[in-house]
Amino acid sequence: MKKFLESSWTIGIATTLLGFILTVSYDLIKEKQVFTTIGKFFSILWGWIITFLTFDLKVWWVLLGIAVIFFALYTIVKIIEKKELLKPEFTDYTQDKFRIWKWSWGWKFNKMKNVWQIVNLQAHCPKCDTPMINKGFGIFQCPRCAYNPESYDHEEPYEVVKVISDNLYRQKNKGEIQS
Numbered sequence: 001m002k003k004f005l006e007s008s009w010t011i012g013i014a015t016t017l018l019g020f021i022l023t024v025s026y027d028l029i030k031e032k033q034v035f036t037t038i039g040k041f042f043s044i045l046w047g048w049i050i051t052f053l054t055f056d057l058k059v060w061w062v063l064l065g066i067a068v069i070f071f072a073l074y075t076i077v078k079i080i081e082k083k084e085l086l087k088p089e090f091t092d093y094t095q096d097k098f099r100i101w102k103w104s105w106g107w108k109f110n111k112m113k114n115v116w117q118i119v120n121l122q123a124h125c126p127k128c129d130t131p132m133i134n135k136g137f138g139i140f141q142c143p144r145c146a147y148n149p150e151s152y153d154h155e156e157p158y159e160v161v162k163v164i165s166d167n168l169y170r171q172k173n174k175g176e177i178q179s
Contacts (some may be wrong), residue, residue: 090168091116097161100154101126105164118164121157 001165006132021039087107095104102124110117125142132147138156141148155163 035066050070082163088116093164093168096164096167098155098160101132103155103160104131118161123157123160136175 017156025054026037091107095102097103103121104124105118105121107116108119109115123134123140124130125132125145125147127147128142128145130142130144132142134140139148139155140154
């Protein structure tokens with residue numbers, strides 16, 4: 001119960017209801033129209049809207065405002081492009097051949113975990129180099145030449161992810177790449 005009473009939601013709702021009840025009570029005691037405070041608020045708001053809409057603008061103010069908006073958007077786009085260029089060197093490592101097959105993948109930064117993760121991991125057909133379909137349970141099939149591996153003597157996606165991570169770890173320890 002104590003957590004409920006100290007909750008910001010409870011405090012906010014209670015404050016709003018108390019203000020509403022006090023406004024109605026004040027209106028009833030003074031024998032005035034109900035919601036005069038709320039009515040005054042909306043009339044003041046309406047006055048501000050009318051003042052804003054009838055404000056005299058100079059053309060050079062509008063042009064300056066448009067120029068500032070374009071400059072701000074241009075700056076934001078350039079900052080975003082710079083962040084994309086700051087990808088670590090290891091993100092260039094996107095394909096390799098392991099025991100039997102060639103595999104390809106991409107990299108994506110996971111903001112929640114603050115790590116780079118492998119995405120779109122795909123095995124390639126050893127005959128025609130087309131990305132194969134993973135039907136699950138270690139069953140792969142090539143959509144182009146209908147190649148089906150005869151045995152289960154091929155690497156699984158989870159094994160490939162481990163080998164990729166190990167390859168990067170070894171390259172980092174040798175000083176070949178920087179993280």
